[in-house]
Amino acid sequence: MAGAAPTHVELAAVEQTSDDALVSKASAERLGYFDDEFLHVFMHENKQTPRRRAPLINRGYCARFRVFDDALQGFLAAHGAGACNVVSLGGGSDTAYFRLAKEGNTPARYLELDLPDVASRKREIVSRRPELRALVEAYPGVYSMETCDLTADDDRLEKTLRNACDIALPTLVLSECVLVYVAPEHSRRALTTVTSVFHKKAYVLVYEQIRPHDAFGAQMIQNLKSRGCALLGIADHETCEAQAARLKACGFDEAQACVDLKECYDVCLSREAKARAEKCEIFDEFEEWTLMMTHYAVAAATNAPGGVLSPVLLAEGAAAGGGGDGPTG
Ligand SMILES: C[S@@+](CC[C@H](N)C(=O)[O-])C[C@H]1O[C@@H](n2cnc3c(N)ncnc32)[C@H](O)[C@@H]1O
Numbered sequence: 001m002a003g004a005a006p007t008h009v010e011l012a013a014v015e016q017t018s019d020d021a022l023v024s025k026a027s028a029e030r031l032g033y034f035d036d037e038f039l040h041v042f043m044h045e046n047k048q049t050p051r052r053r054a055p056l057i058n059r060g061y062c063a064r065f066r067v068f069d070d071a072l073q074g075f076l077a078a079h080g081a082g083a084c085n086v087v088s089l090g091g092g093s094d095t096a097y098f099r100l101a102k103e104g105n106t107p108a109r110y111l112e113l114d115l116p117d118v119a120s121r122k123r124e125i126v127s128r129r130p131e132l133r134a135l136v137e138a139y140p141g142v143y144s145m146e147t148c149d150l151t152a153d154d155d156r157l158e159k160t161l162r163n164a165c166d167i168a169l170p171t172l173v174l175s176e177c178v179l180v181y182v183a184p185e186h187s188r189r190a191l192t193t194v195t196s197v198f199h200k201k202a203y204v205l206v207y208e209q210i211r212p213h214d215a216f217g218a219q220m221i222q223n224l225k226s227r228g229c230a231l232l233g234i235a236d237h238e239t240c241e242a243q244a245a246r247l248k249a250c251g252f253d254e255a256q257a258c259v260d261l262k263e264c265y266d267v268c269l270s271r272e273a274k275a276r277a278e279k280c281e282i283f284d285e286f287e288e289w290t291l292m293m294t295h296y297a298v299a300a301a302t303n304a305p306g307g308v309l310s311p312v313l314l315a316e317g318a319a320a321g322g323g324g325d326g327p328t329g
Contacts, residue, residue, distance in 0.1 A: 013228030018092030038095035090178030180208035195251030252301030262293035
């Protein structure tokens with residue numbers, strides 16, 4: 001049974017998480033943790049005030065940025081730019097398409113999906129800003145941002161995937177801090193739709209909060225709740241094992257790997273990325289770092305026979321994993 005539909009206020013709070021992620025990524029980028037010239041365009045257009053986050057948060061967002069960027073780059077390299085799709089569930093103000101397009105490294109289709117207000121605001125920004133519009137027009141038919149509520153009781157997700165993607169191609173589906181905001185039945189339905197539309201060709205990367213039951217986890221939930229955001233999915237997928245099991249149950253049955261963000265940072269991030277991050281700011285919060293980073297899961301899976309997961313989760317040690325305050329947005 002589906003839960004009650006979210007109220008207008010609850011929806012607005014969830015949509016607001018897109019700006020939270022944007023502001024925090026922009027904070028880390030400004031301090032040199034990674035490069036992304038487009039974050040500041042979206043900051044300006046979304047009327048967000050630049051903020052300097054704490055070193056712990058900046059480093060956490062850097063890890064998150066690297067995990068997704070490395071996965072995307074690895075996927076495009078493995079399957080060939082132009083010969084695969086990328087789908088970003090709850091894309092928000094994410095800038096990945098524009099970074100790829102600037103490098104001339106676009107997939108055949110890059111589809112972003114989000115709630116109506118977020119999707120229409122992003123479409124307006126893209127058409128208003130010449131540098132973004134040019135990167136869309138340079139690759140006709142590749143990029144689209146469509147409205148799709150993952151909690152809606154209809155077949156819009158399936159229709160949009162079929163219309164906007166080439167379903168014959170391998171497809172990487174990204175869920176960067178998104179599925180945790182919807183109830184388990186909705187995340188499962190969305191993931192199952194993905195594996196049935198991209199039959200034996202789907203890859204997925206999910207990043208989200210886990211471990212709600214210890215003191216840090218309870219504080220993390222409370223912080224979001226106080227801003228009107230419930231992590232509706234966390235209780236059913238609260239460990240790395242449960243994350244991997246959800247993916248398997250939804251048809252990603254060829255391979256699953258899930259590690260927490262701490263292990264991902266330690267094992268999967270490149271030495272260069274870590275060296276760069278570690279010289280950006282004075283940092284002595286090592287206990288808090290471990291605590292925070294072990295409350296986020298990075299889960300990857302595929303339904304492609306013999307499919308190779310993204311290199312970010314292929315590093316030795318990571319693939320074997322089967323199963324407060326932090327980078328919340
Ligand atoms: C924390 S933000 C992450 C945005 C982006 N993935 C990133 O990491 O920068 C969560 C995003 O999920 C979207 N979202 C939440 N619930 C959704 C739903 N039911 N259907 C579609 N999108 C949803 C929000 O609007 C928001 O853009």
